[in-house]
Amino acid sequence: MKVEIKPERCKECGLCSAHCPKKAISHSHEPNAAGYHPVIIDDEKCIGCGICYTTCPDGVFHILG
Ligand code: SF4
Ligand code: SF4
Numbered sequence: 001m002k003v004e005i006k007p008e009r010c011k012e013c014g015l016c017s018a019h020c021p022k023k024a025i026s027h028s029h030e031p032n033a034a035g036y037h038p039v040i041i042d043d044e045k046c047i048g049c050g051i052c053y054t055t056c057p058d059g060v061f062h063i064l065g
Helices: 015-019 051-055
Strands: 003-005 025-027 039-041 061-063
Touching: 003 039, 015 025, 015 051, 051 061
Parallel strands: none
Antiparallel strands: 003 061, 025 039
């Protein structure tokens, strides 16, 4: 895993998935406590570029390594 996420912070704005160069970000079917469907990362596609980290206004992503 290259990216760690805090699903409870996601507000489902879609900015990260719009900017991910690998289309590695989708949304869970299960809502978080706030009622938003949080992001999930496809580890097979993710290259750890960090764009999601810099794009997200809500601090959902943490880049590992
Ligand atoms: S680190 Fe890069 S490739 Fe991985 S999910 Fe974020 S934007 Fe997409
Ligand atoms: S940019 Fe952040 S808040 Fe918006 S959908 Fe992505 S993870 Fe969720």
